[in-house]
Amino acid sequence: MTAATTVTVTGAAGQIGYALLFRIASGAMLGDRPVRLRLLEIPQAVGAAEGTAMELADAAFPLLESVDVFDDPSAAFDGTEFALLVGARPRTAGMERGDLLAANAGIFGPQGRAINDRASDAVRVLVVGNPANTNALIAAAHAPDVPAERFTAMTRLDHNRALAQLGAKLGVGVGRLSRMTVWGNHSSTQVPDPAHVLLDGEPVGFDPAWVAGEFAPTVATRGAAIIDARGASSAASAASAAIDHLHDWVLGTRDGDWVSVALPSRGEYDVPEGLVSSFPATSAGGEWRVVDGLELSPAVRTALDASVAELAAERDAVRALGLL
Ligand code: NDP
Structure with a gap:
């Protein structure tokens, strides 16, 4: 029997x-391996988390070895291999x-x-909270002993939303599409860029006026559209994107494809080193690798520069508060 993997969710x-x-x-995230779940909540929400733990037990998942609830981060992250x-x-x-x-920052x-x-x-971290x-x-910055590239942030929901829009536009299932890219910050300045997208492995090419006027704004404002429609935020698709992110990190991206991941920049595509920005990336052997050598259109370059400027301003604001 494979040893259980410890996963902490805050x-x-x-x-x-x-x-x-x-x-x-x-098993949707890590495949066929037993899991120990550690749930972290603030003290006033621990009771609700206990309720979720009861439901997890009642679902009788064969791969679920244990569920524990904490209000203390040190205890919650003890021995964890995956932190969401x-x-x-x-x-x-x-x-x-x-x-x-x-x-x-607190x-x-x-x-x-x-x-x-x-x-x-071996910990790997995905940040979803905005x-x-x-x-x-x-x-x-508060984990100097952990390689910085183990800290990632989620732009996979933006990526998946973009694929959904492209699939609808082309009248095809998203499984036939590959090589979508979202650049920059997970915010309204994000840059969904379908320039390199393939359909059944062949280049598609989208009208730049449609991309700028319809596609990119639809992807960037999809969260608000969902709140309007269902009266609640997009929780299930966000959770699904988190599963996709970690699944691909651990088990690898599809051959010939890449996905969007926010990673600490090493200076790729002129994003200043250290900023956590979304890039096209492949994963193999549990390591993300930014896809290099892509040509950016002038419109994408300008939009990415604006999104990166926002990231730099956020970093500077946190620094100015003495929190970095
Ligand atoms: P959600 O579970 O809906 O969202 C949690 C976070 O995910 C928010 O920061 C939210 O950002 C972000 N997010 C990212 N992508 C999306 C998306 N597509 N749609 C919606 N949210 C997205 O929030 P709840 O209020 O239901 O739950 C938050 C829980 O966190 C509470 O139970 C609270 O007690 C707990 N909490 C725990 C802490 C801890 O463990 N130490 C600390 C603080 C809170 P946005 O706000 O921009 O929507």
Whole structure:
């Protein structure tokens, strides 16, 4: 029998957590290996997380070895191999951006430190809680003993939303599409770029006016459209994208394809080193590798520069608060 893998999920009692945990326990994320789940919540939500733990037990997943609930990050990250940082401080009415960054630094700094001190040497981290890119930067900065590239942030939902729009446009299932790219920050400045997309392995080519005027705004505002339609945020698709991100990280991307992942820049595509920015990337042997040598259209280059400027401003704001 394979040894169980330890997975920690923060914000476990939230909407995304509720959709995510059952898929991890079913084997959708890591394949056919037993899983030990460790759920982290703030003290007032521990009761709700216990309720989710009861439901996980009642689902009788053959791969689920145990579920434990914590309100202490050090205990929650003890020995963990996969950390999914979902819980974050949401922006509330009238809140300044600096306040939001500071509140989240107060969450992701201590979690980064706890990961540094207590997690497995092989730990891999996915930040979902917003502002996800900068939260990942903060967590990584507090974990000096963990290689920075183990801290990633999620742009896979933007990537999947883009594939869905392209599939609808072409009248094909998304399984026939490959090589979509989302660049930059997971925010309204994100840059969905379908220039390199293949259909059944062949280049497609999309009208730049449609990409700029319809496609990119639809992808970037899809979250708000879902809130309007269902009266609640896009929790299940966000959870599904988190599963896809870790699945591909661990088990590898499809041959000939790539996906979008926010990674600490090593200077690729002139993104300043250290910023956590979305890139096209492949994964093999548990390591992401940014796809190099792609040509960016002038419109994509300009949009990426603006998104990177936003990332730099977020980093500078956190630094100015002494939190980085
Ligand atoms: P959700 O589970 O819906 O969302 C959690 C985070 O994911 C938010 O930061 C949200 O950002 C982000 N997110 C990223 N992509 C998406 C997407 N496509 N759609 C929706 N959200 C997205 O939030 P809930 O309020 O239901 O639950 C949060 C939980 O986290 C609560 O139970 C709270 O107690 C907990 N929490 C735990 C902490 C901890 O473990 N230490 C710390 C702080 C909170 P956005 O706000 O931009 O929608």
